[in-house]
Amino acid sequence: MVVLHPGYFLNLTNFAIIAQKDIIWEVSGNYQKQSYRNRCHIANDRGFHTLSIPIKHNGKENGRNAYSDVKIDNKYAWQRQHWRTLQTAYRTSPFFEFYEDDIAELYTKEYDSLLAFNLKTIEVICDCLQIENPSVKTTIYHKTLENDSDARYLIDAKKKTNLIFEPYVQVFGNRNGFIANLSILDLLFNEGTNALAYLQNIPLEFIDA
Numbered sequence: 443m444v445v446l447h448p449g450y451f452l453n454l455t456n457f458a459i460i461a462q463k464d465i466i467w468e469v470s471g472n473y474q475k476q477s478y479r480n481r482c483h484i485a486n487d488r489g490f491h492t493l494s495i496p497i498k499h500n501g502k503e504n505g506r507n508a509y510s511d512v513k514i515d516n517k518y519a520w521q522r523q524h525w526r527t528l529q530t531a532y533r534t535s536p537f538f539e540f541y542e543d544d545i546a547e548l549y550t551k552e553y554d555s556l557l558a559f560n561l562k563t564i565e566v567i568c569d570c571l572q573i574e575n576p577s578v579k580t581t582i583y584h585k586t587l588e589n590d591s592d593a594r595y596l597i598d599a600k601k602k603t604n605l606i607f608e609p610y611v612q613v614f615g616n617r618n619g620f621i622a623n624l625s626i627l628d629l630l631f632n633e634g635t636n637a638l639a640y641l642q643n644i645p646l647e648f649i650d651a
Contacts, residue, residue: 443466443591444459444463444591444649445466446459446466446593447468447479447509447594448561449479449560450480450482451493451567452482452563453478453483453624453626454607454623454624454626456593456596457567458644458646459593459646460568460573462641462646463591465576466579466590467580468580468594469557470509470510470582470583471508471509471583472509472583473508473556474598476598476600478598480494480496480512481493481494483624484527484532485624485628487617489614489621491527491531495524496520498512498513498515509556509557512556513554514554516552521552532631535632536634537630537631538631541634544569545566570630591649605623605644607644610629629641
């Protein structure tokens with residue numbers, strides 16, 4: 443089993459693991475900034491672009507927040523903004539209309555919990571990919587793992603792997619070149635029914651190294 447953090451429309455590295463391995467979701471640890479817990483990367487006409495979900499801050503005097511306790515700050519119209527940005531970036535992609543209704547639904551219902559929303563994005567993507575949605579979750583946080591592969595560090599937006607991604611056609615690829623390891627949405631909207639085969643062909647030797 444591989445232990446991963448749920449995140450906001452996770453990138454291709456994380457989804458390659460979901461597509462190829464048995465997953466345990468780490469839901470017992472603390473929330474950390476600068477991570478894919480509340481952000482994802484897409485490609486638009488200007489190139490690399492980040493979508494960030496605003497969260498309610500706990501305040502330093504209250505210590506760290508458990509990930510499961512983090513609340514989305516819905517006083518910002520972030521859902522409308524994110525969906526409009528995705529429409530602008532991907533409406534001309536080959537498979538946007540095919541998956542549009544499934545993805546749009548996530549931006550019409552208001553969510554309070556960041557973790558619950560992220561798990562829902564994963565559920566929707568797994569349905570689009572026609573793979574089983576991982577349901578096993580941790581109950582206690584362990585700093586080190588004895589029997590499972592630890593890929594929790596992949597939630598850190600600053601951590602890089604040495605994976606080489608086979609280029610696929612992106613909407614603005616002629617203008618900006620191929621941008622690797624974006625959110626699963628980029629692969630899904632551009633590759634559609636070929637997305638799962640692409641994920642299954644990403645080598646994951648680094649997990650067991």
